[in-house]
Amino acid sequence: AAPAAAPAPAAAPAPAVATKAWVKMTTSKGDIIIELDREKAPVSVDNFLGYVKKGQYDGTVFHRVIKDFMIQGGGFDKTMTEKPTGSPIKNEGMNGLSNKRGTIAMARTMDPNSATAQFYINVVDNPMLDSRPNRPGYAVFGKVVDGMAVADQIRSVPTGQKMANGRGGAGPMGDVPMETVEIIKVIEIPAPAAK
16 A cells, blocks of 8 residues: 655744834934734834835924824924825724824824824824714824823924925914924834833
8 A cells, every 4th residue: 555645744824914013203302102003903004114114204293283182293394394105095993993192093184095104192082083983083003102201291392383385385384383393213113121
């Protein structure tokens, strides 16, 4: 009788894509460490990390700060000129993550699927920004795990109007910090040590 064939070697399992990633956002006010949730918001996380790897956020500013709402950045440089971006992404607002204090979400226009590079950090709970049936909200894709005190410093800066040069042309923009709050650099980092 012919010898039994050796069992075929098992295929190597596909490398699992990490469900979490972390970035360190170095600002002129200090560092903010953000945990990104790829499991719940894969499109938003990969989009954000793509911009991080390209250095898109380095030298940008928090251009919209509303003390009891959120701090928004990632779109304008220190001269208040909007930076070019890649294509817009699909809105992942129905992922079950809520716009609670300390979460990071994608900023967008009135078009639900218009987010590109701009993001915001919620400095209070903002449930009205969450998606509901027939009402697309704003997609949360991570949370601040260290440095919320820095976000709180940023939310407290005096704001006013500055001239901005955006995609829709030049004009005055409101809620702009009068003192430039720079995002010096954003880099991906290994998992931070648990506190």
